[in-house]
Amino acid sequence: xxxxxxxxxxxxxxxxxxxxxxxxxxxxxxxxxxxxxxxxxxxxxxxxxxxxxxxxxxxxxxxxxxxxxxxxxxxxxxxxxxxxxxxxxxxxxxxxxxxxxxxxxxxxxxxxxxxxxxxxxxxxxxxxxxxxxxxxxxxxxxxxxxxxxxxxxxxxxxxxxxxxxxxxxxxxxxxxxxxxxxxxxxxxxxxxxxxxxxxxxxxxxxxxxxxxxxxxxxxxxxxxxxxxxxxxxxxxxxxxxxxxxxxxxxxxxxxxxxxxxxxxxxxxxxxxxxxxxxxxxxxxxxxxxxxxxxxxxxxxxxxxxxxxxxxxxxxxxxxxxxxxxxxxxxxxxxxxxxxxxxxxxxxxxxxxxx
Amino acid sequence: xxxxxxxxxxxxxxxxxxxxxxxxxxxxxxxxxxxxxxxxxxxxxxxxxxxxxxxxxxxxxxxxxxxxxxxxxxxxxxxxxxxxxxxxxxxxxxxxxxxxxxxxxxxxxxxxxxxxxxxxxxxxxxxxxxxxxxxxxxxxxxxxxxxxxxxxxxxxxxxxxxxxxxxxxxxxxxxxxxxxxxxxxxxxxxxxxxxxxxxxxxxxxxxxxxxxxxxxxxxxxxxxxxxxxxxxxxxxxxxxxxxxxxxxxxxxxxxxxxxxxxxxxxxxxxxxxxxxxxxxxxxxxxxxxxxxxxxxxxxxxxxxxxxxxxxxxxxxxxxxxxxxxxxxxxxxxxxxxxxxxxxxxxxxxxxxxx
DNA sequence: AGAAAAATGATAGACGTCTTTCAAAATTCG
DNA sequence: CGAATTTTGAAAGACGTCTATCATTTTTCT
Numbered sequence: 082x083x084x085x086x087x088x089x090x091x092x093x094x095x096x097x098x099x100x101x102x103x104x105x106x107x108x109x110x111x112x113x114x115x116x117x118x119x120x121x122x123x124x125x126x127x128x129x130x131x132x133x134x135x136x137x138x139x140x141x142x143x144x145x146x147x148x149x150x151x152x153x154x155x156x157x158x159x160x161x162x163x164x165x166x167x168x169x170x171x172x173x174x175x176x177x178x179x180x181x182x183x184x185x186x187x188x189x190x191x192x193x194x195x196x197x198x199x200x201x202x203x204x205x206x207x208x209x210x211x212x213x214x215x216x217x218x219x220x221x222x223x224x225x226x227x228x229x230x231x232x233x234x235x236x237x238x239x240x241x242x243x244x245x246x247x248x249x250x251x252x253x254x255x256x257x258x259x260x261x262x263x264x265x266x267x268x269x270x271x272x273x274x275x276x277x278x279x280x281x282x283x284x285x286x287x288x289x290x291x292x293x294x295x296x297x298x299x300x301x302x303x304x305x306x307x308x309x310x311x312x313x314x315x316x317x318x319x320x321x322x323x324x325x326x327x328x329x330x331x332x333x334x335x336x337x338x339x340x341x342x343x344x345x346x347x348x349x350x351x352x353x354x355x356x357x358x359x360x361x362x363x364x365x366x367x368x369x370x371x372x373x374x375x376x377x378x379x380x381x382x383x384x385x386x387x388x389x390x391x392x393x394x395x396x397x398x399x400x401x402x403x404x405x406x407x408x409x410x411x412x413x414x415x416x417x418x419x420x421x422x423x424x425x426x427x428x429x430x431x432x433x434x435x
Numbered sequence: 436x437x438x439x440x441x442x443x444x445x446x447x448x449x450x451x452x453x454x455x456x457x458x459x460x461x462x463x464x465x466x467x468x469x470x471x472x473x474x475x476x477x478x479x480x481x482x483x484x485x486x487x488x489x490x491x492x493x494x495x496x497x498x499x500x501x502x503x504x505x506x507x508x509x510x511x512x513x514x515x516x517x518x519x520x521x522x523x524x525x526x527x528x529x530x531x532x533x534x535x536x537x538x539x540x541x542x543x544x545x546x547x548x549x550x551x552x553x554x555x556x557x558x559x560x561x562x563x564x565x566x567x568x569x570x571x572x573x574x575x576x577x578x579x580x581x582x583x584x585x586x587x588x589x590x591x592x593x594x595x596x597x598x599x600x601x602x603x604x605x606x607x608x609x610x611x612x613x614x615x616x617x618x619x620x621x622x623x624x625x626x627x628x629x630x631x632x633x634x635x636x637x638x639x640x641x642x643x644x645x646x647x648x649x650x651x652x653x654x655x656x657x658x659x660x661x662x663x664x665x666x667x668x669x670x671x672x673x674x675x676x677x678x679x680x681x682x683x684x685x686x687x688x689x690x691x692x693x694x695x696x697x698x699x700x701x702x703x704x705x706x707x708x709x710x711x712x713x714x715x716x717x718x719x720x721x722x723x724x725x726x727x728x729x730x731x732x733x734x735x736x737x738x739x740x741x742x743x744x745x746x747x748x749x750x751x752x753x754x755x756x757x758x759x760x761x762x763x764x765x766x767x768x769x770x771x772x773x774x775x776x777x778x779x780x781x782x783x784x785x786x787x788x789x
Numbered sequence: 790a791g792a793a794a795a796a797t798g799a800t801a802g803a804c805g806t807c808t809t810t811c812a813a814a815a816t817t818c819g
Numbered sequence: 820c821g822a823a824t825t826t827t828g829a830a831a832g833a834c835g836t837c838t839a840t841c842a843t844t845t846t847t848c849t
Contacts, residue, residue: 100799132836135489140836176488420609489806
C-alpha cells in the first residue's frame, strides 16, 4: 500500500550533509565540493530518490508560458492544428501552462525571424519551420538566452532547434507508394505525383519516398510531377490537363495541399474512364468527405493531436530542465473509408465512450 | 507573465463563507446548507477555480495502487502488453502510482472472478474481459465497494465496468476487408477468414465487419472460416488444408492469433501459385518480421502503448474523483512494410530523436 | 600563519490543499 | 422559549520542494 518514497531530506541525511547542500547538488546551484556532490549522488542512487515534481511545481509557483507560431491563411490542416491547440490551452491552464498561439505570414522567413527576435518573455517556442538564414540566426540567439525552440510539422535541421515534432516524410511517401502498389496488384500503371512547390522540403521528401518504393516495381511508371502551389484552383487545372494528356494514369499521389481541386478535377473524368487510385495527405473535413464518398482511396494523416501533445510535453520538459523521455517517431497513419475516427462535427464533443 | 489562478481561499472569500465551508463543498464532506453550497459553486464558476491537483496530491500524500490482470500464457501480444506495463510502472512510481501486474488463467471466467473477489486493497483494476456471470457479479460487488474497474482489449459490456479500453473490432474487420478489396482492384477473388474460436467476442466482431464490407463486392466470395484456436500448429494445419482444397483463395484474414503457423503454411505453397494477399493482427516480433520479409501484406495493430496510457489515465481520474476527459476511440492502425515504427529490438531504448 | 575564498549548515517562509478539532452561531423542533 | 441539531468559522499542522539569508567551517593561496 503506502510505499513511502524518500525525500531530499532523507538523501541529505544518508549522504551526511545538510539539506542545503543536497539541494545545491540536485538543483545545480554550484559551490559544492566534488566530494559532497558524489556522496549526495550516491545517496540518491542508493535510495532511489526521485524529485517530487508536484511539490516542486507547487513551491516554484510559476506559470510556464509557451508560444506556438503558425502560418496564417485558410489552410485546413493548420486550422485543425489551431483548434487542437486551443483545446490544449484550456486543458493546460489549470496545470499552470499558458499556451499562446500566434500567426505569421506563411513561408515568410523574414517575418518569422522578426517574430522570434528577442522573445525572452517566454519559456519556450514552437514554430512551423521556414528555411532562411535570418531564422537560424534568431533561433541561435534565443537558444543563447535560454529560450528553447522546437520545430513543428516542418523541420529546420540546420537551426539550433531543440527537437523536431512531425512525421518522417520519406516514410509517408513510401507508404503512399506501397498502397498504390497494392492497389495495382501486379498490373501495370502510371502514377501522377503532385506537390506544392519543388522547394518545399517536406513535399520533396515525400516524393523521394514515393520514387524509392516505386522503383522496385517495373510495371509502374511515373508521370511528370505537377506543382500545385497548394492551391485548389491550380491543382484542379493542372490535374485536368494531365489526365486529358495522359490516359494511362492509374494513380495520383498529392504530397501537398489543394485536395479540393484534385477532387473536382476527378469529377470531370468521362464516365467510361476508371477513376485513378488516389492517395493524399491530412484528414480534414474535405478529405474525409471525399474518402467517405469513395472519391479518393487513402488519406495519410500526421495525427496533429499527437503532435500537439508532444510539443507541449517537450517544451515542458525543457522548461523544467528535465530529461526528455525517448519517444517513438510519429508515424503517418493510414486512413481508408472504414477506419475513420468518429466525426467530431461542428457540435460539442458530446458523450464519452471509453 | 504570472497568471495567478484563484485558490480555494479566494473562492471562500468571494462566496462569503469560510475556507472550511468551501472545502466541505468541493470535497463533498456533507453538512453544508444548500444556500452556502450554491454560493460556493457560483464563486467557483465566477472565478474559474480549478483545484490544484499537485497541491492536493501532495497534501493527501497517498500512493494509488492499481492492478492490471492479464491472461497467462505465451501469447506474443500480451507479452508486449506486459512489457509496456512494466515500463509504465517504472515511470509512474515517482508520480505515486503503484501499478501492479498479475496473471490469471486465460479464458477462465471462474479464476478471474476469484481473483477479483474482495480486492478492496486497491484503488482500481483493469482486466482483460472474460464473459461469465461470476465475473459480472464480482465486478458489481467491487463497484459497490468503490473500487472501479475498466476492461482492456476485450470488453464485458454487461458488467458494471467503468470503461472499456480497446479497439472497435468491427472497424478492424471492415478495414481488413477494405485492404483486401483494394488489393483485388476489381478482380474476382476468394477470402479465407481465420479466427481463434467462434465464441471469442472480439474475433466474431472482426469477422462481422469483414463480411459487411465484402458483401458490397460481388466479385469477392468468402471461403468457410477456420477456427485456429489461437494456436500456431492448428492454424498451420488448417490453412494448409484449406489452401490445398481451394485453389481459388486469393486472400487470407486472420482475426485471431497463431500467425506463425499461417506464415509457415504459406511457405509451403507450390512455387507457381501466387501467394494470397494476407491481413493479420497485432504488430509483434513475428508479424513484423513477416511484413518486412514480404510474406504478409498488412498488419492491423491496436496500439497497446496507447491502450496502456489510457488505462492509467482513466484509473487515475476515477481514483481522484475527477471527470473523465472525453477521448477519441482507439482506431486499429494499418501497418504495411513501409510505415513500420523503428524496431526497438532487444537492446535498450537508446537514442532519442524528437 | 594569516587572509581570502569556497563550501557547508541551519533555518524559515512560502506554495495550495487536506484533515482534524473545537467552539460558536444559526436553524429546527417540541 | 429553550433544547437539540445542524451548520459554520477559525486555525493549525502536514505534504516535499524552492529560495533566501547568514553564520560558521573548511580549504586554498600567498
